[in-house]
Amino acid sequence: MAAKIQMVNALTSAPRFGGKGAIALTSQVAKHCLKDTGCSPNDIGMLVNTGVYRDSHIAEPAIAALIQRKIGALPQQSSNSEIWDGLNGTSSFDLNNGGCGLVSGLQLMDGFIQTGKIKRGLLVTGDAEPIKNHSKSFAFAPAAAAVLLSKSDSGSGFVKFQTRTFPEFKQSFESHVSWTPWGLLRRNRNVLWINQQDNYVDLCVQCTLHSINQFFKETDLQLDDIDLIIPSQSPKGYVHKLIKQMGMADQFSQVESKKGEWHTAGPAIALHRTWQDGRFKNSGNILFICVGAGITTALALYRNDFYHE
Amino acid sequence: MTIKGIKCQFESIGVFIPEKRITTKEIVGKVQSSCIRRFELLTGIKARHICAPGEDSLTLAVHAAEDCLRHSRYLPEDLDMILCCSISKQKNGASFQCEPPLSLYIKDAMGAHNALNFDITNACAGMLTGVNIAENFIKQGTIRSCMVISGEHVSRIADHAAKSVKSLLSSELASLTLGDAGAAVIIERASHKSDGLIVSDFTTLAQYNHLCIGRQSRTSAGFFMKTDARKIHEVSISNSTTIIEKVLHDNTLTMDQIDYLIPHQTSKSSIRFGAKHYANYFNAKPGEIVINLEEYGNTASTTHFLALYRYLKEQRFKQGDRIMLLGLASGLVMGIVIFTMNEMVNQYGR
Numbered sequence: 001m002a003a004k005i006q007m008v009n010a011l012t013s014a015p016r017f018g019g020k021g022a023i024a025l026t027s028q029v030a031k032h033c034l035k036d037t038g039c040s041p042n043d044i045g046m047l048v049n050t051g052v053y054r055d056s057h058i059a060e061p062a063i064a065a066l067i068q069r070k071i072g073a074l075p076q077q078s079s080n081s082e083i084w085d086g087l088n089g090t091s092s093f094d095l096n097n098g099g100c101g102l103v104s105g106l107q108l109m110d111g112f113i114q115t116g117k118i119k120r121g122l123l124v125t126g127d128a129e130p131i132k133n134h135s136k137s138f139a140f141a142p143a144a145a146a147v148l149l150s151k152s153d154s155g156s157g158f159v160k161f162q163t164r165t166f167p168e169f170k171q172s173f174e175s176h177v178s179w180t181p182w183g184l185l186r187r188n189r190n191v192l193w194i195n196q197q198d199n200y201v202d203l204c205v206q207c208t209l210h211s212i213n214q215f216f217k218e219t220d221l222q223l224d225d226i227d228l229i230i231p232s233q234s235p236k237g238y239v240h241k242l243i244k245q246m247g248m249a250d251q252f253s254q255v256e257s258k259k260g261e262w263h264t265a266g267p268a269i270a271l272h273r274t275w276q277d278g279r280f281k282n283s284g285n286i287l288f289i290c291v292g293a294g295i296t297t298a299l300a301l302y303r304n305d306f307y308h309e
Numbered sequence: 310m311t312i313k314g315i316k317c318q319f320e321s322i323g324v325f326i327p328e329k330r331i332t333t334k335e336i337v338g339k340v341q342s343s344c345i346r347r348f349e350l351l352t353g354i355k356a357r358h359i360c361a362p363g364e365d366s367l368t369l370a371v372h373a374a375e376d377c378l379r380h381s382r383y384l385p386e387d388l389d390m391i392l393c394c395s396i397s398k399q400k401n402g403a404s405f406q407c408e409p410p411l412s413l414y415i416k417d418a419m420g421a422h423n424a425l426n427f428d429i430t431n432a433c434a435g436m437l438t439g440v441n442i443a444e445n446f447i448k449q450g451t452i453r454s455c456m457v458i459s460g461e462h463v464s465r466i467a468d469h470a471a472k473s474v475k476s477l478l479s480s481e482l483a484s485l486t487l488g489d490a491g492a493a494v495i496i497e498r499a500s501h502k503s504d505g506l507i508v509s510d511f512t513t514l515a516q517y518n519h520l521c522i523g524r525q526s527r528t529s530a531g532f533f534m535k536t537d538a539r540k541i542h543e544v545s546i547s548n549s550t551t552i553i554e555k556v557l558h559d560n561t562l563t564m565d566q567i568d569y570l571i572p573h574q575t576s577k578s579s580i581r582f583g584a585k586h587y588a589n590y591f592n593a594k595p596g597e598i599v600i601n602l603e604e605y606g607n608t609a610s611t612t613h614f615l616a617l618y619r620y621l622k623e624q625r626f627k628q629g630d631r632i633m634l635l636g637l638a639s640g641l642v643m644g645i646v647i648f649t650m651n652e653m654v655n656q657y658g659r
């Protein structure tokens with residue numbers, strides 16, 4: 001049995017969170033997601049975080065473990081269980097695949113649901129500037145999203161995943177933290193550097209088109225069969241240029257950020273929009289198109305089975 | 310599509326230890342206080358190996374991957390998946406890599422062009438988490454083989470700690486145990502039903518996630534780590550017994566049927582205390598509890614595979630031995646892998 005999307009939630013702007021970082025945003029949206037579904041935190045068998053830019057660049061524990069505690073998925077409070085076949089618990093970890101993290105996470109969780117290792121999984125993602133004013137060219141707006149997956153009882157769910165990398169373009173977008181002179185006094189600090197080449201957006205579009213062609217060669221579908229497209233929202237200008245090449249503007253879920261780009265949460269924000277306006281539930285074939293540094297493209301085909309719902 | 314009845318096995322293991330070596334005496338000499346004179350006796354760590362200029366998480370991981378392939382029948386292009394599970398993600402020396410993920414650089418350096426790749430972070434249980442994920446992808450039928458890799462350049466954390474430790478109660482004391490290493494393991498479908506992984510699973514007791522935190526330093530290059538060593542040790546030991554008990558029970562095993570138990574390598578005294586606790590709780594002992602700290606220290610997510618590799622090289626294992634890898638990591642993550650040693654024993658030390 002494939003995994004189906006049970007709920008999606010997103011936080012696209014967070015004025016009331018003030019200076020709070022990615023962990024607070026992501027925890028908040030994860031709580032909303034569970035509340036909207038009526039799902040107990042302890043029913044989550046697996047929690048995966050795919051955000052990249054986190055508070056103070058925390059390296060350990062996994063950010064997912066910090067979120068797990070904040071949403072209250074604490075084993076000793078659980079009345080039922082999943083992992084260890086009877087021993088209470090949620091397993092949490094982080095997955096990093098840049099802008100394609102969401103699709104990689106969906107594929108991973110789909111697999112764990114298919115093999116019966118978990119019944120429900122919560123995929124969360126969020127980015128915010130890790131240390132205020134300690135980054136160069138950080139253009140991502142604070143945003144977070146959560147997607148709740150569960151076993152599909154009908155034919156609805158994920159049908160196919162495809163990930164491709166184009167390492168010949170790995171330098172077109174690179175980000176790292178290094179100890180360098182910073183600020184007015186030029187004192188050494190751990191600074192986040194983001195380097196995006198001028199042709200990065202065009203390369204992303206070029207790689208995506210190549211991957212889409214390959215994807216449809218491997219399926220019995222054609223592009224015309226796609227009812228809804230959920231794309232990455234970064235880099236800036238990507239969706240616009242992709243629509244220009246592909247057409248199908250009506251099928252694209254387009255959301256606009258006024259405060260910067262939405263990074264790893266971008267596709268989930270686009271998904272949330274279609275979840276709210278009913279387009280997701282009324283579409284048969286839904287294609288997720290994600291792109292990120294590497295360059296990596298990740299596609300996922302989701303199908304709503306109207307006959308068995 | 311899930312393929313029923315598939316079992317997985319470790320096909321080969323590789324490691325890379327940097328040449329540069331630093332003794333515990335040298336580390337203790339850097340600490341401004343005389344309070345930790347018995348650190349070597351307490352931890353069982355005489356030395357650790359650390360990266361020289363030009364070495365980092367990426368180079369450690371790539372060298373470990375190359376060593377793994379030397380003991381394998383796989384070519385890089387045969388691998389279906391590459392998972393990088395390092396906590397540290399240093400590339401070009403001290404730069405911490407955010408995007409693209411380190412796994413992309415590793416697979417590019419190896420020439421594993423057909424492999425799906427992404428990074429996993431789960432503290433010192435990273436590689437065991439990677440094994441769990443790889444096993445599931447193989448069982449699902451999505452892939453046939455996966456290399457789980459980690460390159461840990463964590464010795465800089467010890468440098469930070471050496472400046473701040475003032476007493477045995479210092480929250481950075483545990484950082485002084487850290488050393489650098491790379492490790493890699495290939496997981497594949499098992500050809501015989503009796504071989505391979507019996508169980509790989511983990512759980513996170515997030516109520517203890519504050520007991521060990523590593524984050525970017527604001528005053529020096531790289532990271533620092535604060536650990537409530539006493540508390541994390543206490544809750545790890547007390548909570549792991551019920552988890553081990555459940556796993557053994559579900560697989561109709563008893564503790565004395567485990568030939569080798571390889572715990573996460575933190576300190577000799579902690580491991581011995583844990584061993585004593587398990588012996589009392591289970592009223593049985595595994596054949597041997599492996600301690601591999603003397604020459605390497607705590608190498609974060611790579612410790613289990615470093616110990617496995619050493620024992621393989623020294624031909625201590627025989628085919629059919631039952632081995633338990635026990636991961637206890639920040640989070641608080643409790644991971645268990647139990648497997649039966651296969652013909653991999655023939656590829657090492659001969």
